[in-house]
Amino acid sequence: MPEDYSVRQIRAEQVLPLRSLVLRDGKPLDECVFDGDSLKTTLHLGGFIDGSLVSVGTFLINPHEGFQGKNQHQLRGLATLPEYRGRNFGTLLIKRAEEILTLREAELWWCNARVSAVGFYKKLGLIVYGDEFIIEGVGPHRVMYRVL
Numbered sequence: 001m002p003e004d005y006s007v008r009q010i011r012a013e014q015v016l017p018l019r020s021l022v023l024r025d026g027k028p029l030d031e032c033v034f035d036g037d038s039l040k041t042t043l044h045l046g047g048f049i050d051g052s053l054v055s056v057g058t059f060l061i062n063p064h065e066g067f068q069g070k071n072q073h074q075l076r077g078l079a080t081l082p083e084y085r086g087r088n089f090g091t092l093l094i095k096r097a098e099e100i101l102t103l104r105e106a107e108l109w110w111c112n113a114r115v116s117a118v119g120f121y122k123k124l125g126l127i128v129y130g131d132e133f134i135i136e137g138v139g140p141h142r143v144m145y146r147v148l
């Protein structure tokens with residue numbers, strides 16, 4: 001990990017500004033809340049550089065009907081600020097999440113990947129599952145998963 005980049009657990013409300021900016025076209029923060037955000041079992045991670053939050057991602061316990069394995073988590077709301085992309089920050093956040101999920105004895109995690117981000121997830125070892133589908137107002141997606 002670069003010396004000045006660190007990933008740590010953050011509170012649900014801390015992820016909202018980046019979620020809004022990167023994933024929801026600047027919508028009001030209260031419209032960027034996901035079901036389950038405030039559950040104790042939900043893991044919100046933030047990537048910080050020099051104390052500034054530049055990446056966020058949220059893992060919620062949510063088994064997918066297509067997969068086997070206990071303690072499945074769904075990744076939602078992964079975002080890196082545009083000016084910080086391509087510096088491995090998203091990858092390092094996911095790697096840290098996988099360490100935590102392994103401690104939780106999770107056997108698999110999955111996400112609804114935007115088609116534009118499928119290449120990113122493939123580099124992380126995720127596998128595409130099923131057909132492309134549309135999430136209303138967001139666009140085309142693929143389910144992707146990784147066995148831990």
Ligand SMILES: CC(C)(COP(=O)(O)OP(=O)(O)OC[C@H]1O[C@@H](n2cnc3c(N)ncnc32)[C@H](O)[C@@H]1OP(=O)(O)O)[C@@H](O)C(=O)NCCC(=O)NCCS
Nearest residue numbers: 078079080085086087088089090091113114116117119120
């Ligand atoms: C997807 C996203 C989170 C990646 O964050 P990041 O911090 O730039 O990721 P990294 O720097 O760790 O990228 C790791 C590798 O994936 C590549 N990569 C990043 N985004 C990619 C994409 N959309 N498609 C293909 N490859 C991608 C990087 O070039 C890098 O490749 P390298 O290892 O050969 O250098 C970021 O681009 C983003 O916020 N995008 C907009 C929101 C979004 O689509 N989120 C995902 C919703 S499912």
